[in-house]
Amino acid sequence: MTAARPQLRFHDLTLGYERHPAVHHLDGAVEEGALLAICGPNGAGKSTLLRGIIGQLRPLGGRIERGGLDARDIAYLPQGSQVDRSFPISVYDMVCMGLWRRSGLFGGIGRADRPKVAEAIAAVGLEGFEGRPIGTLSGGQMQRTLFARLLLQDARLILLDEPFTALDAKTISDLLDLVRRWHGERRTVLAVLHDFDLVRAHFPQTLLLARAPVAWGATAEALAPENLLKARRMGEAWYETADPCAA
Amino acid sequence: MSFYDLFIGPFVEFEFMQRALVGVFALSLGAGPVGAFLMLRRMSLTGDAMAHAILPGAAIGFLVSGLDLFAMTFGGLAAGLLVAVGAGVVARATELKEDASLAAFYLISLALGVLILSMKGSNVDLLHVLFGTVLGLDDPTLILVSAIATLTLVLLAFIWRPLVLECVDPAFLSSVSRAGAPGHIAFLALVVLNLVGGFHALGTLLSVGLMMLPAATARFWVRDLTPLVICATAIAFVSSVIGLLISYHWGAPSGPAIILVVGVAYAVSVIFGPAGGIVSRRWPLRHLEA
Known part of the structure; x- marks a missing residue:
C-alpha cells in the first residue's frame, strides 16, 4: 500500500456569506x-465547507488545495437534494447522468455503458424501477437513485451532505454498504452526519466543526463529551454588527 | 360536402393554402419543442413577455421601411434579444429577480412599440403586426420560417442535456459542467427566434400561443420528456391545419382560428387528459393490487 497523500488541504480557510464567516480559520x-x-x-458550517470544496463558494480568506483534482473528479450530493421531482424523467435516465464525465454534452450512452448502468441500479436495489418517473418515487427510493448516479460518476472524492436524513434503517444500511465499498476502492469520502452512533460505528475519522474546528482526528476522541459540549457552546454566532476579524 | 372538399380540396386548389400549410408545419416544428421546454422550465409566461418585447423592434423596422420582411424581422430579433439579455443582466447585477426585471423590460418595450406603430401607418398595419397573415406568406417569409425551424432543431439537439439537467437538478449540472448558463442563453435566443418567425404568420401576440398551448395540452396526455416534445409538436401542427380549414371555409381570421383550435384541444385535455386531467383525478380507475 502506498503512503497516503493529502487529497485536500485547507490553509487558514474562511468561508461564509456577505463577509460573515460560517467556517472560520480552518x-x-x-x-x-x-x-x-x-x-x-x-x-456550524458543515454544508458551507462542502460547497467551498466543490468551488461553489469562493473563500473569504485562505485557500483550498485540491491535490490536482478536477471539478469532474468530485461528486457532490447536496443536502435534501434540490431535484425537481415533477420533471418527466425516468429513474434510468436520472442514473445515466452519472456518466456525464465521459459522455459530456453529446456523447452517446452506448451498449458498453448499459451493463454499468444496470449494475449501479442493482447495487442500490432499484431493479424493476428503471422506467418509473422520478415523481413517483418515495424519499428512500429517490436517495437510492441519487446514490446510483454517484456510483456511475466514478469520482475520486465524494461529498455527501446529510445523505441519510429521513431514511429507514434498511435504506441507511444499504447505502452505507456503498460508502464502505468506495472506501475499499480508496476513494475519499466526506459525509456530513448528525447521528453520532452511526459515525462511531462506520467512520474512522471525524471533523467536529462549530464554525471554527473543535476537534479533528480519530472518531472516538473527536466525539468525546467535552468536545461535544464545547461545540454546542460555540454554536451559532452571527452578529449583524460584528467587527472585521483581526486574526 | 365531401371529405375531399372539406379537408383536401382547399390545399390542392389554392396556392396560398399550400404556402400556409408549409408555413405552419415549419412553425410547429420549432415552436412545439421550444414551448415544451419553456413549460418544463416554468417559464410559460416568459414566452408571453418576450412576444410583447418583440413589438417595438418590428415597429421600428416597419417605420423605417414599411411592411418589409427583413427590416421587421431584424428589428424584432434585436428588440427580443435586447430585452432577454437586459433582463438577465439586471437580474444578476441587482437584487431584482429575473421575473420582475423581465416584466419591467417588456412593458416598457410594449408601450414603445404601440407608440411607434400609432405614429405611422393605419390601423390595418397595426393589425398585421399584432395578428399576422398566415394566408399571405410569400417565398422569403417561408424560407425564413423554415430556416428558423431548422436552426431550432439543430441547436436544441446541442443544448438538450444541459436544458434537461438544469430543470431536474441544477446543483448537479453546475458540479459537472459549465454548460448551464450558455445553454440557457441559447435557449432564450431560440425563444426569440421562434416568436419572430411566428409573428409573420400569427402576429406578435398570437405566435406565443402556438408555443405554449400545445405544450400545456400535451402535458395532460404523456408523462415522459421525449413523447411530450413530439406530442406538443404534433398538436401544434394538426391544430394549425384545422385552424386553416376553418379560416378557409368560414372566412374567419386565420391566426385566431388556429390558436382557438389549440385552445379547444387544451380545454378537452384539461377535462379528459389521462395524465392528471380533471376526470382522471376526480374519478380515478379502481386502484391496483400493488
Missing part, C-alpha cells in the same frame, strides 16, 4: 482514501 488535510465524518450543530 487548517488541516484530508488524506487520499480517507473516510471522514463532518459533525457539528446546525449552522
Whole structure:
C-alpha cells in the first residue's frame, strides 16, 4: 500500500456569506482514501465547507488545495437534494447522468455503458424501477437513485451532505454498504452526519466543526463529551454588527 | 360536402393554402419543442413577455421601411434579444429577480412599440403586426420560417442535456459542467427566434400561443420528456391545419382560428387528459393490487 497523500488541504480557510464567516480559520488535510465524518450543530458550517470544496463558494480568506483534482473528479450530493421531482424523467435516465464525465454534452450512452448502468441500479436495489418517473418515487427510493448516479460518476472524492436524513434503517444500511465499498476502492469520502452512533460505528475519522474546528482526528476522541459540549457552546454566532476579524 | 372538399380540396386548389400549410408545419416544428421546454422550465409566461418585447423592434423596422420582411424581422430579433439579455443582466447585477426585471423590460418595450406603430401607418398595419397573415406568406417569409425551424432543431439537439439537467437538478449540472448558463442563453435566443418567425404568420401576440398551448395540452396526455416534445409538436401542427380549414371555409381570421383550435384541444385535455386531467383525478380507475 502506498503512503497516503493529502487529497485536500485547507490553509487558514474562511468561508461564509456577505463577509460573515460560517467556517472560520480552518487548517488541516484530508488524506487520499480517507473516510471522514463532518459533525457539528446546525449552522456550524458543515454544508458551507462542502460547497467551498466543490468551488461553489469562493473563500473569504485562505485557500483550498485540491491535490490536482478536477471539478469532474468530485461528486457532490447536496443536502435534501434540490431535484425537481415533477420533471418527466425516468429513474434510468436520472442514473445515466452519472456518466456525464465521459459522455459530456453529446456523447452517446452506448451498449458498453448499459451493463454499468444496470449494475449501479442493482447495487442500490432499484431493479424493476428503471422506467418509473422520478415523481413517483418515495424519499428512500429517490436517495437510492441519487446514490446510483454517484456510483456511475466514478469520482475520486465524494461529498455527501446529510445523505441519510429521513431514511429507514434498511435504506441507511444499504447505502452505507456503498460508502464502505468506495472506501475499499480508496476513494475519499466526506459525509456530513448528525447521528453520532452511526459515525462511531462506520467512520474512522471525524471533523467536529462549530464554525471554527473543535476537534479533528480519530472518531472516538473527536466525539468525546467535552468536545461535544464545547461545540454546542460555540454554536451559532452571527452578529449583524460584528467587527472585521483581526486574526 | 365531401371529405375531399372539406379537408383536401382547399390545399390542392389554392396556392396560398399550400404556402400556409408549409408555413405552419415549419412553425410547429420549432415552436412545439421550444414551448415544451419553456413549460418544463416554468417559464410559460416568459414566452408571453418576450412576444410583447418583440413589438417595438418590428415597429421600428416597419417605420423605417414599411411592411418589409427583413427590416421587421431584424428589428424584432434585436428588440427580443435586447430585452432577454437586459433582463438577465439586471437580474444578476441587482437584487431584482429575473421575473420582475423581465416584466419591467417588456412593458416598457410594449408601450414603445404601440407608440411607434400609432405614429405611422393605419390601423390595418397595426393589425398585421399584432395578428399576422398566415394566408399571405410569400417565398422569403417561408424560407425564413423554415430556416428558423431548422436552426431550432439543430441547436436544441446541442443544448438538450444541459436544458434537461438544469430543470431536474441544477446543483448537479453546475458540479459537472459549465454548460448551464450558455445553454440557457441559447435557449432564450431560440425563444426569440421562434416568436419572430411566428409573428409573420400569427402576429406578435398570437405566435406565443402556438408555443405554449400545445405544450400545456400535451402535458395532460404523456408523462415522459421525449413523447411530450413530439406530442406538443404534433398538436401544434394538426391544430394549425384545422385552424386553416376553418379560416378557409368560414372566412374567419386565420391566426385566431388556429390558436382557438389549440385552445379547444387544451380545454378537452384539461377535462379528459389521462395524465392528471380533471376526470382522471376526480374519478380515478379502481386502484391496483400493488
